[in-house]
Amino acid sequence: MITNHSQDGCIVFRDAAVARGGRIIWQHGDFAIPAGSVTAIVGTNGAGKTTMMKAELGLIPLAAGSLTVLGKPAGEANDRIGYVPQSYASDIDSNLTAEQSVLLGLTGTRFGIHPVTRAQKAKAHEAMAFTGIADKAKMRLSELSGGLRQRVAIAQALVSDPKLLMLDEPLANLDLASQRAVVHVLARLNQELGMTIQVVAHDLNMLLPILTGAVYLLDGHPHYAAMNQVLDSDLLTHLYGTRVQVITTPQGDMFVTPSADEPEGVEQDTHAPNEVAQFHHHHADASGATNTMGGAR
């Protein structure tokens, strides 16, 4: 099934729209993201991916429709959501230690002296152990690599035991090994703790083994589809505005790559509106497609 219209989805959009600066960014969002899923939000620069997460957190009001998260109107269940904002990993000036930073996930960002309880400290160490940075607890963020700082950020988001974890570009600017480490942490959170995960991502490849679906922002409309329906060369080509191929290796691993046969510099997307309508139609018919993804699942 492409769209789960039941109310027990973890995140439920009903004809939702958002505007920024008086301009509609996306509209007619009507889908439900299932609990227990790992979902990517994909779309070109400025399509409104970060805006979508902020709307889910109730930080940006809807211009139309409704948005329910964990059974409540957006913004009302934030104490059960862990959020890792964009560019956290580049916050290299911070003098906070990793442990102090993770504790902020429990004590908040209020200034002043906060007595930290033994239980809170234990919780922070549990979260750091989960993301593999327990031995870095006393190091300052400024002394850690971008990959380790990203794992501090995830530990901070985890420390309050969220049901839903949202991460905005968690793999940006990380080297391959660090990307892999972050993906491994996300896989364990989903598989061992049953956490629902949502990730804004430009490059799907590292996440493919753990993704169960994607929200794709196409022509000002958000859609949700299971992963086997998203991994379609024509759809991705339209989505990214450049020709894209989906390659499946004999082992079943999938890769999304720029098409090899296209000369550089002329990779404009030229799909007409009627073709776009076809993608939507096509994907409504594709529910029987086989998911050939390999990897961690």
Ligand SMILES: Nc1ncnc2c1ncn2[C@@H]1O[C@H](COP(=O)(O)OP(=O)(O)OP(=O)(O)O)[C@@H](O)[C@H]1O
């Ligand atoms: N504070 C703001 N006021 C007005 N417009 C804004 C504001 N923030 C973002 N926008 C506009 O909203 C649109 C969506 O922005 P958003 O950051 O959600 O896109 P995105 O898909 O996350 O982009 P990127 O891939 O570049 O991070 C953009 O056109 C942007 O210019």
